[in-house]
Amino acid sequence: xxxxxxxxxxxxxxxxxxxxxxxxxxxxxxxxxxxxxxxxxxxxxxxxxxxxxxxxxxxxxxxxxxxxxxxxxxxxxxxxxxxxxxxxxxxxxxxxxxxxxxxxxxxxxxxxxxxxxxxxxxxxxxxxxxxxxxxxxxxxxxxxxxxxxxxxxxxxxxxxxxxxxxxxxxxxxxxxxxxxxxxxxxxxx
Numbered sequence: 001x002x003x004x005x006x007x008x009x010x011x012x013x014x015x016x017x018x019x020x021x022x023x024x025x026x027x028x029x030x031x032x033x034x035x036x037x038x039x040x041x042x043x044x045x046x047x048x049x050x051x052x053x054x055x056x057x058x059x060x061x062x063x064x065x066x067x068x069x070x071x072x073x074x075x076x077x078x079x080x081x082x083x084x085x086x087x088x089x090x091x092x093x094x095x096x097x098x099x100x101x102x103x104x105x106x107x108x109x110x111x112x113x114x115x116x117x118x119x120x121x122x123x124x125x126x127x128x129x130x131x132x133x134x135x136x137x138x139x140x141x142x143x144x145x146x147x148x149x150x151x152x153x154x155x156x157x158x159x160x161x162x163x164x165x166x167x168x169x170x171x172x173x174x175x176x177x178x179x180x181x182x183x184x185x186x187x188x189x
Contacts (some may be wrong), residue, residue: 002187003135004179007172012140013160014184017153018126020163024148027101029125031089032145036081038121038128039072044080046116047071047105053113054092054104062091082119123167126160159184 001008030037039047051071055063062085069083069091083091089101096102105118117123126149128141140160142150153163161168161180169177 002183004176004183005172006134007129007136007138007176009138009180009183010140011187012142013127013138014187016140016142016150016160017156017158018140018146018149018160018163019153019156019158020146021148021152022100024152025145027093028145029143030093030101030103030122034087035075036073036084036090037119039080039082039119040121041080043119044072050105050108050114050116054108057094057104057107058092059094061085062093065091117170120167120171124164124171127164127168129171 065085092104094104103118108114109117126141130137
């Protein structure tokens with residue numbers, strides 16, 4: 001671990017390679033698992049604000065789950081997550097024209113309909129952050145369903161932190177990312 005500003009960063013985001021390979025995994029990270037995508041409290045307003053716009057993309061099943069569960073859920077520990085359809089996929093998941101999973105918020109964003117891309121936890125994946133009172137931890141979340149992404153990342157020689165560059169800048173700022181790049185250079189020496 002090393003420190004950048006108020007974050008503790010795991011070397012694993014430098015040591016490991018990763019490039020999403022949706023053609024191989026079919027968006028399994030949006031379908032598998034036992035919980036929805038983590039949400040930051042400040043993102044709840046974004047979901048409320050933009051849901052009427054992204055609803056046009058959602059399946060009746062997803063809309064039904066949102067009606068039953070709400071636009072987000074609160075876990076027993078007080079954290080926020082996206083609801084799931086039948087305990088599986090995220091309610092905000094849609095299939096694009098090639099039947100590959102896509103985030104409905106990201107689709108609306110890419111079409112210029114909304115100004116919010118998607119939950120930061122989704123944008124950052126496979127990086128996970130955890131907010132503690134004194135610092136934020138920044139870790140690589142290695143998950144077997146992403147093995148094809150690890151293989152492709154290794155082939156293309158793209159470390160995790162470079163794959164999620166845009167998301168890390170969105171979360172922590174450009175200056176933070178520049179410090180991370182310097183730390184990565186030092187680490188690799």
